[in-house]
Amino acid sequence: MIEARALIDATPRDSIQEFQTGDTVRVNVMIREGDRQRVQAFEGVVLKGRHRKGDTPAPGATFTVRRVSYGVGVERTFLVCSPLLDSLEVTRQGKVRRARAYYLRGLTGRSARIKERR
Amino acid sequence: MGIQGLLGRKVGMTTLYNEDGTVDAVTAIETGPCVVTQVRTDTRDGYEAIQIGFLDAKRLNKPAAGHQQRSGGRFRHLQEFKASDLSEFEVGQSIDAAVFEVGETVSVSGKTRGRGFAGGVRRHGFHGGPKTHGQSDRHRAPGSIGAGSSPGRVWKGTRMAGHMGNNKVTTRGLKIVMVDPERNIVMVRGSVPGARNTLVRIERANNNY
Numbered sequence: 624m625i626e627a628r629a630l631i632d633a634t635p636r637d638s639i640q641e642f643q644t645g646d647t648v649r650v651n652v653m654i655r656e657g658d659r660q661r662v663q664a665f666e667g668v669v670l671k672g673r674h675r676k677g678d679t680p681a682p683g684a685t686f687t688v689r690r691v692s693y694g695v696g697v698e699r700t701f702l703v704c705s706p707l708l709d710s711l712e713v714t715r716q717g718k719v720r721r722a723r724a725y726y727l728r729g730l731t732g733r734s735a736r737i738k739e740r741r
Numbered sequence: 742m743g744i745q746g747l748l749g750r751k752v753g754m755t756t757l758y759n760e761d762g763t764v765d766a767v768t769a770i771e772t773g774p775c776v777v778t779q780v781r782t783d784t785r786d787g788y789e790a791i792q793i794g795f796l797d798a799k800r801l802n803k804p805a806a807g808h809q810q811r812s813g814g815r816f817r818h819l820q821e822f823k824a825s826d827l828s829e830f831e832v833g834q835s836i837d838a839a840v841f842e843v844g845e846t847v848s849v850s851g852k853t854r855g856r857g858f859a860g861g862v863r864r865h866g867f868h869g870g871p872k873t874h875g876q877s878d879r880h881r882a883p884g885s886i887g888a889g890s891s892p893g894r895v896w897k898g899t900r901m902a903g904h905m906g907n908n909k910v911t912t913r914g915l916k917i918v919m920v921d922p923e924r925n926i927v928m929v930r931g932s933v934p935g936a937r938n939t940l941v942r943i944e945r946a947n948n949n950y
Contacts, residue, residue, distance in 0.1 A: 625752050631755050633758055681756075682756035682758075683755070683756035702756075
């Protein structure tokens, strides 16, 4: 029996660094403005999702990044295998004790800080 | 080739990335190889069609085996499709996914998953009764099924609980987004009736073949 997900050739780009929940990452996304294409960065904390080199995630696998912009919380969900993701750098490895850091949504300021993982 | 459609097996759903970065939810269907088992002609049968067989049969009775003998196979499913030119087809010929093109509009029929005896809430989308305000045993009840002594009976066709699913459903207007003749896979955008690994019938829209 064939499996549907095996029919799709979807792998994350090599320029996507390994990350996990709690890390602060900088996602460089390709955006199209008219006929021009440029790269825009979105930096924030990973709420859910991870990536390890050598993984073959499901073609529809996603991760969510949260940042606070002008006092407003903004969350963006990306597809890990999307060709629109130019690259991803981890700027800080965070220590969180759960796979989905939703508790950060209710915290602001000093209490929203995450300990660094070393 | 000018055939109206083909038989296939639903493989399942997955995600397909387009070149511009957009994403489609697609259903993969294994189409064929289907083998022509009979050509129905106007003079002999009163109509024109191509009969094709799909998937190997475990057991066949003798009349069915005899009928399929000339095609060289033993098939679980036999179905007929219209064709624009019968002379293109002969018994024993194999037809695969390559008859479809990317961008074509098709309709796909399949047998929906059987849901057994289902109540009105699940089967017809009834709202059920109130959860509170002193209600008891009315949470998923159907409510009124008609007026009183006039007409004094329940109208035929009134929606009630009963057997749900396991019936033929056709989804129309599906776009083919990928054809892989090597693996005999066709992908359509959107969902298709039926469970995985069940038989589906793909037909071109608007008799455009």
